[in-house]
Amino acid sequence: MSPSGIRISQLGEFGLIQRIKEAMPAPHADVVVGIGDDVAVLKTSGSKYLLATCDAQVENVHFVRGNITPYQLGRRIAAINLSDIAAMAGTPLWALVSLALPGELESVFVDALYEGMFEQLRLAGAAIVGGNLSRIDKDIVIDLCLLGNVVPENLLLRSGARVGDLILATGWLGDSKAGLELIQRPKLIVSDASRRQVEQKHLVPQPRLREGQQLGASHLVHAMVDISDGLLGDIGHICRASRVGAEIWVGKLPISPACKEVAQVVGEDASHWALTGGEDYELLFTISPETSTEIQRMMKEHTETCCHIVGKILDAKEGIQVCLDDGNSLPLPGGSAGWDHFRS
C-alpha cells in the first residue's frame, strides 16, 4: 500500500496526533502548552493562564442511546471535560456546546441533555455561554469545549515527574469498566449497591476539581493527568512528557469491593480493569516520597478523597513495568496500553 493510502484506523489516535503535531507551524509565544496535551494553556492579557479543552461524545462509539439517559449523557460530557481542567489544577468557567443532531430526534432529548450539562457545570461553578447546532444524518455528536483558568504557580502538567517520585491516584480504579460491563450485559447478577456504584461511576463520573486545585495549591506535585485512557495509558503520557519510566504495583491498586464483585461474576481480573479500563476520571500524580504522607493527610482532610500510592517513577530506560504480587514484572511494549479511539 502506498503511503498516501494509510487509513487512520491503522495509524491509531496517537499516531494521528503525532502526525498532526509534526505538520504544525511553531506555536506563538502566548501558547504555554499547545496541541498534544489534553488542555491548552494560554497567556492572556491578565494574570491567570487561560485553559481550553474539548472532548466529544459520539453515538455508537462513546454511548448507545438506550444505555444512558440524555440527562446522564449531558452530565457525562460536562464531567469528562471538567476532569481535564481538574488535571491542570484549574478552575472551570465557561462552556461552548456544539451539537450535531438528526432531525427526527425529539426535543425532550435535547432538553434533558442540556439539563444534565447545566447541572454538572453548575456544580463546578461553570456555565454554558455559547455553542452551535447542526443537523446530521445519523449519529448524535456532542462536542463540548470548556474554558477555565489557573494561577500560573499552581498549574500542573504531564511533564515534571522525577525519578524516585511516588505515583498516586485518587479514588477507586476499575469501577467505570465494571459499570460498562453491567450496562452491556444487564442480565449479570450482582448486588444492587454494587451495580449502582459502578454504573454511576461509568455514566456520570465525578470530576476531581477540588482535589486538583488542592494538589496544585500544595506546590508539592510534580506531574498530573486525569485517568481517561486507563492507568497504564495515562502513566504513559506522564512518562513520555517527563522522559521517565515507571513501575505500577498491581497489589496496591485501589479496587473497590463492587468492582471485585462484578469482575468475579464476569470471570475477569479486576486488576486488569483498574490498569487498562479507562474512563475512571480519577487524578494520577507524582510526588517526592517524603511528602506522600502529608499529601494523603491533606487530601483526606480538605476533600475527603483518599489518595493511594500505586507505583514509582523510574529512569526512562526502564520503560513502564507492571509489578505483580509474586515479584515478577511485565514490561509493556511502547508504554501505552490505554484506549485508542481508532484502534479499539
Add this chain to the structure above:
Amino acid sequence: MSPSGIRISQLGEFGLIQRIKEAMPAPHADVVVGIGDDVAVLKTSGSKYLLATCDAQVENVHFVRGNITPYQLGRRIAAINLSDIAAMAGTPLWALVSLALPGELESVFVDALYEGMFEQLRLAGAAIVGGNLSRIDKDIVIDLCLLGNVVPENLLLRSGARVGDLILATGWLGDSKAGLELIQRPKLIVSDASRRQVEQKHLVPQPRLREGQQLGASHLVHAMVDISDGLLGDIGHICRASRVGAEIWVGKLPISPACKEVAQVVGEDASHWALTGGEDYELLFTISPETSTEIQRMMKEHTETCCHIVGKILDAKEGIQVCLDDGNSLPLPGGSAGWDHFRS
C-alpha cells in the same frame, strides 16, 4: 402529538436555541454576551474581553466529500469561525479542533484538512492549540472552537442599531449561493472567470477581519453581524437584538457580474440569492447616515473593501420590509428568512 413528541426538525434551529435559552440558568457576571449570539464575550483577569465561538461542518449537510477538497474544507471551517470573530471587531488567537472521523478515512485527507486550517488561521495570525479526535461510524464532523480577544471599547454586537441608521454590507452578496449552484450542477455553462470567482467564494470565503477591526476601532458603528444565514436572516438577528425594524433596498444590493451570469444561466433571480443565499461571510452593520461617506472612504482606503448601503433601520413596528425597485415592498413573516439547519 404530545408536547414531549416534538421533533427538533419541527422546532427548527432558532426554536431550539430559544428553548435552550429559556431553560438556562442566569449567567454569571463575567459573561458579557452569552448563549444565542454567534460569539460569547467573556471577562477575564485581563484588560481585554475574551471571545469564544464554535462552528461545525458536517458531511452531507454542510459539504459533500467529492465537491470540496480536504484542504479547502480545512480553510472553510477556519474561515467561517474567523468571520464570527470579525463580526465582533475582534482579533482571533487560538483554535481547538474536534474531529469525528470514520476509521476507513485515509490519513492524507486528515493531513490536507489540517494544512488548510493551519493556512487559513496563519493568514489571520491565529493557531491551533488543541483539540480532540474521535471515531464515528459514518459522516465526518469537524468542529472548530475559536478564541480571540477585543478591546472592550471596540466590541460590536447585534444590539445597538438605532432607528434611522443606514445598513451597510461589505463586498458582494449572492456569490456563495451562485458558487453552490455551480458545484451542485457542474454541467452549467458559464465563463471560467465567473465560475472561479463564485466557487471560490463558496468553498473558501474570506473572513473580513481587518474590515471588522477597522469598523470597531472607528467607534462609529452601532451594530454588526456577519452574513452567514443570508442578508434577510442576519438583518433579522440585528432587528431582534436591537428591537428595531428594517427595510432592505433590493435595487441597491451589491451583486457581482459573475453572480448575475450564473443566476441567468440557472434561470433564477440574483437578488433572491443576495437576500437569502447565505454563507457570503460578509459583514453587515448599521451606522448614522451622516457618517456613511466617511466610513465608506475609510474602509476603501484602509482595507480596499467596498461597503454598500443596502437599507435603513426602521421602527420595530415596521418589521422587516423588502423594497422592490418599483416602489412596492414585501413584509417578511417573522422577520427571519435565512438558513435554518433543521428545516432546510
